[in-house]
Amino acid sequence: MPTTLPAFIDPGQLERVVKFLGIGGPPKTQPTVRVGVLGASQVATYAMLWPARRVPGAEVVAVAARDGARAREYAQQHGISRSYGSYEALLADPDVDAVYVGLPNGLHGTWAAAALAAGKHVLCEKPFTANQQEAIEVQALARQKRLVCREAFHYREHPLAEHLVQLLGGGGGGGEGGSSSGDSTGKSKSIRAGNGAAGTGGPLGRLRSMEAQVLIPKWVFGGANIRFQETLAGGAAMDAGCYCLHALRTLAAAAGVGGLPQVEWAQAELASPASQVVDGAIRGVLRWRGSGGGSGSGGSGALDAADDDVTARFTASLQWEGLLPRSTIDLEGDRGRMHVSNFIMPVFGHVVRLSTTTTTTTATATTSNTSGAPATRTTTLRVYGAGESTYWHQLDRFVADVRAVNEAVDSGDEGALLAASRLLAADEADCVANMGLLDDVYRAAGLQPRLPSAQAVARQAQQQQQQAAAASKAVQAAGSAAGQTAAGPTL
Numbered sequence: 001m002p003t004t005l006p007a008f009i010d011p012g013q014l015e016r017v018v019k020f021l022g023i024g025g026p027p028k029t030q031p032t033v034r035v036g037v038l039g040a041s042q043v044a045t046y047a048m049l050w051p052a053r054r055v056p057g058a059e060v061v062a063v064a065a066r067d068g069a070r071a072r073e074y075a076q077q078h079g080i081s082r083s084y085g086s087y088e089a090l091l092a093d094p095d096v097d098a099v100y101v102g103l104p105n106g107l108h109g110t111w112a113a114a115a116l117a118a119g120k121h122v123l124c125e126k127p128f129t130a131n132q133q134e135a136i137e138v139q140a141l142a143r144q145k146r147l148v149c150r151e152a153f154h155y156r157e158h159p160l161a162e163h164l165v166q167l168l169g170g171g172g173g174g175g176e177g178g179s180s181s182g183d184s185t186g187k188s189k190s191i192r193a194g195n196g197a198a199g200t201g202g203p204l205g206r207l208r209s210m211e212a213q214v215l216i217p218k219w220v221f222g223g224a225n226i227r228f229q230e231t232l233a234g235g236a237a238m239d240a241g242c243y244c245l246h247a248l249r250t251l252a253a254a255a256g257v258g259g260l261p262q263v264e265w266a267q268a269e270l271a272s273p274a275s276q277v278v279d280g281a282i283r284g285v286l287r288w289r290g291s292g293g294g295s296g297s298g299g300s301g302a303l304d305a306a307d308d309d310v311t312a313r314f315t316a317s318l319q320w321e322g323l324l325p326r327s328t329i330d331l332e333g334d335r336g337r338m339h340v341s342n343f344i345m346p347v348f349g350h351v352v353r354l355s356t357t358t359t360t361t362t363a364t365a366t367t368s369n370t371s372g373a374p375a376t377r378t379t380t381l382r383v384y385g386a387g388e389s390t391y392w393h394q395l396d397r398f399v400a401d402v403r404a405v406n407e408a409v410d411s412g413d414e415g416a417l418l419a420a421s422r423l424l425a426a427d428e429a430d431c432v433a434n435m436g437l438l439d440d441v442y443r444a445a446g447l448q449p450r451l452p453s454a455q456a457v458a459r460q461a462q463q464q465q466q467q468a469a470a471a472s473k474a475v476q477a478a479g480s481a482a483g484q485t486a487a488g489p490t491l
């Protein structure tokens with residue numbers, strides 16, 4: 001039934017919250033994909049443990065923390081049968097098929113690689129690694145081992161993202177790096193961000209400009225949070241900006257805008273005066289070169305704008321002055337514009353507002369309202385599908401893909417193996433592209449791309465040594481200068 005009720009009095013909201021909390025759900029389909037969780041983290045609770053209760057093909061069988069008592073306590077609290085006092089011990093468990101990496105950013109690559117080396121499929125939290133080089137290495141290992149290794153961009157698996165991609169023309173799945181496979185709903189989805197695609201722009205017409213924002217209020221995370229630690233690959237671009245870049249790439253590909261964008265400029269605000277590295281907020285502009293090109297095409301310096309370029313602004317912040325987290329997408333085409341609110345957490349209420357000369361709604365839209373003259377028709381809608389969370393869709397899709405890859409490898413069937421390798425290649429291309437763009441954003445903002453924790457710790461120790469050596473040299477120099485002064489000038 002079409003409705004225009006605000007989300008907070010939407011009668012479906014209570015049911016969606018119940019589902020988000022992992023209450024209820026169908027019986028398990030055996031054999032399940034047995035998941036081990038690395039880190040007794042906050043995110044694991046709502047991104048893995050709760051959805052796993054409702055995803056028929058998934059089961060969380062173990063958790064590991066650096067401290068055994070903490071792991072035990074977490075396991076008891078969440079009804080997980082096994083706990084381990086080290087990540088290595090969990091990876092050695094033969095009853096774990098797949099590993100969820102919910103660790104600080106600087107440890108993602110190390111532990112994703114260790115899990116792959118132990119023969120486990122991997123669902124790794126965003127951002128995939130500390131930088132692009134690490135993403136390349138981890139994904140090469142996944143390819144070699146023929147294991148799924150996916151970055152947990154949960155938002156993209158929700159029917160809202162699927163709807164946006166279809167609305168823009170549905171590109172992205174068919175281009176380089178795109179993929180398509182079924183999930184437990186039996187639907188075929190194609191919402192991987194491709195690096196080249198053949199969409200049409202849909203009712204917006206040709207895409208001209210985009211904007212993505214992910215803004216986290218400053219009260220949410222204290223200064224000691226992992227997100228502000230240099231040695232844990234912290235920063236606003238890493239934490240919130242990765243969503244902006246991913247969504248912009250995904251939607252550009254859907255609209256048929258091929259290739260990777262260049263970072264035209266970026267500007268960061270440091271999280272604290274004590275750090276010359278960690279960004280508390282960052283913004284910038286990306287540009288996809290149009291077919292007409294321009295004299296700056298391919299270069300890394302200032303770009304000349306061409307008529308058919310597509311530009312995208314992004315803002316990511318961990319120190320926003322607002323009250324509640326905010327994530328938005330705005331798109332402008334030559335036939336209309338679209339605003340999407342709450343795109344990373346759509347289950348808690350969102351809106352898609354489309355103003356075009358021609359509009360489309362789909363069967364997945366649960367509410368719609370149309371008003372205004374035909375020339376400037378505005379449609380608002382919400383897309384909840386069956387009301388499951390982004391994390392439910394992510395896990396459901398992950399286990400479907402793990403099963404597909406396992407079956408292909410076990411059967412040796414050529415067609416199945418080809419489909420499996422396409423699936424792995426899609427994750428590889430997507431992770432490597434997003435981390436590359438994050439690196440470029442940091443460089444454009446005058447900051448260094450992040451380092452994996454081990455390297456960052458080593459670099460910090462080296463810098464401290466150098467500073468100590470310089471300080472002691474200065475003291476010595478001051479001492480000998482004082483001695484010379486006391487002795488008077490020498491002739």
Ligand SMILES: NC(=O)C1=CN([C@@H]2O[C@H](COP(=O)(O)OP(=O)(O)OC[C@H]3O[C@@H](n4cnc5c(N)ncnc54)[C@H](OP(=O)(O)O)[C@@H]3O)[C@@H](O)[C@H]2O)C=CC1
Nearest residue numbers: 039040041042043044065066102103104105125126127226
């Ligand atoms: N997809 C999403 O919606 C979200 C994703 N994330 C991502 O998840 C990851 C974790 O975030 P979050 O759960 O908020 O963080 P937490 O601080 O709650 O958890 C981090 C976990 O990392 C482990 N850890 C290992 N080494 C260290 C270390 N040196 N310092 C601190 N912790 C360490 C700890 O596990 P233990 O001590 O138990 O071993 C801890 O439980 C981040 O990469 C973040 O980007 C976060 C929130 C939402």
Ligand SMILES: O=C1OC[C@@H](O)[C@H](O)[C@H]1O
Nearest residue numbers: 126216220239240325344
């Ligand atoms: O992934 C995330 O999504 C929600 C944000 O609050 C959080 O900082 C981030 O890690």
